Amino acid sequence: MSDRDRVTRIMCINCNICVNTLRRYRALELNIRVTTLLCSWVYPQIITEDDYVCEACRDLAMISVNHSLQEISGIDDQQPGPSHRGHASVCVLxxxxxxxxxxxxxxxxxxxxxxQLMYTLIENRVAPRQVTETDKVCHPCWLRTQREARRTHDVNRPQSTIEEPSTADEPILAGVQSCVSNEEVRHAPNGLTLPDYRRAANNNNRCVFKDCNSTTLHGISDKLRAVVLSNHNYYIPKLARVCSEHLSSNLWETLYYSANSLDTFTADQVQHVFSFIKVNTTMDFENILEMDDRVFEYWIGFTKEKFNSILEEVPRINETRKGCLGLAALLMKMRTGDSDERIATLVQVPRRTLENSIDKIRKILCPKTWEFTS
Known part of the structure; x- marks a missing residue:
């Protein structure tokens, strides 16, 4: 197990920020008045000997206590109030x-x-802390929770009495095949409605993202369609276009919940899906010229030209064994927040090999930071 796997995140009991690299204090070792106030802030959570507070929350509590002492003789009668957080913009997970x-x-x-299932999963993880209207999660945590919710939803979904046989060549449409037959698609009067899949409008005049007025539009390759459908249950029709800005952004998962997404599919659209489910989306970063440009940018966040410029500016990467793979995997991890195991599966290498490659690139790009954290 690597050092990264053994690291335990230490959270501030009040604002929930990770304090592994920040100055922190044991909550029960602070002044009794400060600890009492912190207890009221984090209620119904109970502060234990293992709980810490960050410096910002400690300072806020001390300022509040000092202010109270100036107005009243003590804080024994102080009622629990709303939480005052030293860091307001923090992922709750x-x-x-x-x-x-x-x-x-x-x-x-x-x-x-x-x-709603995602909310339940998050609520269970942060319990006994209560989720409020202002609470947010970082995008990588959101994607991980979304995948877990979909897996849970698929497991709990009632099985159809008649299931279509699945094959290894049709992983993307496993959910579609169990819900509908070709005969149903052909004779659906108003199109087929799929409960767990949505699509964009088949329009080549606008970007698929809602309220986007950009006129710099690009076509979408079938390889990218396959990736988006597989990861986000969202189908992009033949004529649909995407602008340059959204093509380079990592906001594809927002399309499913967008107000302009549709849940009805025509027979032609379903046949189109069947036409590209066998498209090879393998990511071979040792031979990036063979990779689809759109799929490459989807995972890495950079164009091939930008990626190659990094390799040219830092020649040590190419001199390192599997250096190109390590750089690509590191950028994928930063962009998606996926686990090493999932990325290793995507690039088809052992997890240990992937982790070693990422660690080598980190040492090259951030040698001083690596020495500090090692």
């Missing part, structure tokens, strides 16, 4: 700062069944 990161609000109006 992993404790990272989301001040300058993409994040997702947990509580939403008119949630779907999948989103």
């Amino acid at each position: 992993c404790g990272c700062s989301i001040l300058q990161r993409q994040s997702d609000r947990i509580l939403r109006d008119n949630p779907t069944d999948l989103h």
